[in-house]
Each structure stands twice: as structure tokens, then as C-alpha cells.
Amino acid sequence: MIQIKFKNLKKSEMARKSVQDRIEPLTDKFPDLSESKLLVTLEMENSPTQAGPDLFKVKLHISRGRYNGITVEKADSNLYVALAEVVDHMLEKLNRFGDRVRVKERKNARQIARAVAISQNS
Numbered sequence: 363m364i365q366i367k368f369k370n371l372k373k374s375e376m377a378r379k380s381v382q383d384r385i386e387p388l389t390d391k392f393p394d395l396s397e398s399k400l401l402v403t404l405e406m407e408n409s410p411t412q413a414g415p416d417l418f419k420v421k422l423h424i425s426r427g428r429y430n431g432i433t434v435e436k437a438d439s440n441l442y443v444a445l446a447e448v449v450d451h452m453l454e455k456l457n458r459f460g461d462r463v464r465v466k467e468r469k470n471a472r473q474i475a476r477a478v479a480i481s482q483n484s
Contacts, residue, residue: 363398364389369405371418371441377404380442384449385422392456398427404441420444422452429459 366381368374381402389395403421418441423433434451438444 364400364402367401367403369403370408371404371406377441380445384445388449388452388456391453392429392460394428395424395456398429399425401425404445406441407437415439418444420448422448429456432456432459 364385366378385400401423405419407417417437417439419435419437421435424430432455434448434455436444436447436451
């Protein structure tokens with residue numbers, strides 16, 4: 363489930379569709395994400411006292427499921443660039459998370475195999 367929040371930014375159907383288009387490939391690649399709640403926060407920071415460009419922040423937080431607690435936040439002067447960076451970084455984090463789980467499973471399998479070999483030799 364993908365939930366989109368707007369902070370200091372007018373709700374836009376174009377931004378909402380953009381988020382959906384960027385996040386759905388992640389959920390296709392990592393099927394366990396379909397059980398999770400994905401919260402995407404689109405935020406604009408604009409200082410009323412200082413002149414300068416607006417800063418857009420995009421934050422993606424995963425709650426529930428296998429990837430619970432993973433959060434990625436990026437900022438840029440363009441909302442869509444920040445969104446692309448968040449998706450790229452999240453893809454990297456999810457890949458690493460999967461690698462860690464695979465490495466732990468291998469380690470446990472090796473320990474079991476050693477224990478079996480030792481008990482057979484005794």
C-alpha cells in the first residue's frame with residue numbers, strides 16, 4: 363500500500379502519479395513490499411525571510427513486513443529529481459538488505475553442515 367503525504371506543497375495529481383510510477387517498479391521487483399505500508403512524503407522548504415530557490419524533500423518510509431523501518435530521504439531543487447534519487451537509493455538499500463539475509467542463511471547452513479559432519483565422524 364502506497365500512501366502519499368504533501369507537506370507545505372499543494373496536492374498535485376501529476377506528483378501523485380509520478381510517485382506511483384516510480385514506486386510500483388520497486389514493489390514489482392521486491393514482492394515482499396506488497397505486504398508493507400510505504401509512506402512517501404513530498405515536502406517543500408521555502409524560507410520566507412531568505413531569498414533563494416525552493417528545496418524539495420522526498421522521504422520514503424517502509425513500515426510493516428520484511429523491510430520494516432527502512433527510510434530514505436533526499437532533497438533537491440527539483441521535486442522529480444529528488445524522487446528519482448530516493449527510488450535509486452531505496453533500490454540499493456533493499457538489495458543490500460536481501461544480501462545480508464542471504465549471507466546469514468548461508469552462515470547458518472554451514473554451521474549446521476559442520477555440526478552434522480562432526481557428529482557423523484564421532
